[in-house]
Amino acid sequence: MKRTHLPLNGLRVFDAAARHLSFTKAADELAVTPAAVGQQIRALEDMLGVVLFRRTPKGLELTPEADKGLDALRAGFLQFEESVRAMQSGQTSNSLTIAAPRDFTAKWLTARLAKYGTSNPDLQFTLISSDGEIDFTEANLDLAIRLTEGPGEHEGVRLGAGAFVRVGGPEGGATTPISWPGCPVADGSAALRLGDAGLAIDAAAIGLGEAVVPLLLAASDLDAGRIRAIDNSREHALAYWLVAPLPQWRQKKVKALVEALIG
Structure with a gap:
């Protein structure tokens, strides 16, 4: 069934004018001019084919037709x-x-969500594993984190500077190159190929080889002495980004979480 187009702005002006029985007072409420109110009322009358107001010696009054529809309009x-x-x-x-x-999620996010949750005990988090593009609507997502060069079509903010570092075992170990999907300096001859940078960090920690990984991801293991940096970190275009479409990005709960994660 085709719905009738409703002139919502005109109806809003009509409601204000009917409450005040004055175009001038309605204009003050709506922050427009009395002439604009009169124009909207005339356009609404033309569309509906009825007269809504009559001028009398006592001032403006509603016609029976206007009065008949007013309660339903306000409802x-x-x-x-x-x-x-x-x-x-x-x-x-x-x-x-x-x-x-x-x-x-394992190396960085869960610890920070746990900390954020201590000051917001009623919060509930649902975490979805995703390494690529995802449909926000289909997955009912509020926020996504991606290793990328920018937010793309979404709103976003970068989590720190993009930097990568080569890491190995804390006491040496094999120098075998370890690769993972998305590694910016992937070695085609790498003897050890793993599913992600987190697994590469864990393999380096037990002396299986050396891996180039995001510094943000390796920071806690470096601080704990679980791995060591073999060389200085290097800036790179790839970085972790918090991203979301504009409607989700504007949500208060998302804004608060983003502020907590980048703080």
Whole structure:
């Protein structure tokens, strides 16, 4: 069934003018000119084919036709407000769904979510493993974390500078190159090929070889002495980015989480 096009702006002006029985007072409420109110009312009358107001010696008054539809109109506006509140309720919900690479979740994200959760005990996190593009709507995502050169089509912020470092075992070990998908200096002759940078860090930690990995991902293991840096870190275009489409990015709960993660 085809829905009738509703002149919502004109109806809003009509509601204000009907409450005040004055175009001037309606204009003050709506922050427009009295002439603009009159123009909207005339356009609405032309569309509906009815007269809404009459001028009398005592001032402006509603016609019977206008009065007959006013209660239903105001009830409709209340339903619109309820609808908007319902759609916005997710912004203040206690659930956040985040997509991130498995190794990033294990090496960096979970510890920070746990810390953030201590000051927000009602929060619930759902974590989805993802290394590439993901449909935010289909997955009902609030936020995603990607190793990429920028936010792409979404809104985003970078988590620190893009930097990579070569790491090995804390007491030496094999110098065998370790590769992983997406490694910016992948060695085609690498004897050890693993599924992600996190596994490469773990392999280096037990002396199986050397791996070039994101410094952000390796930082906690370096600080703990579990691995050692073989050379200085090098800047790179690849970095971890927090990204989301604009509607999700504007949500209060997402803004608060992003601020906590980059702080």
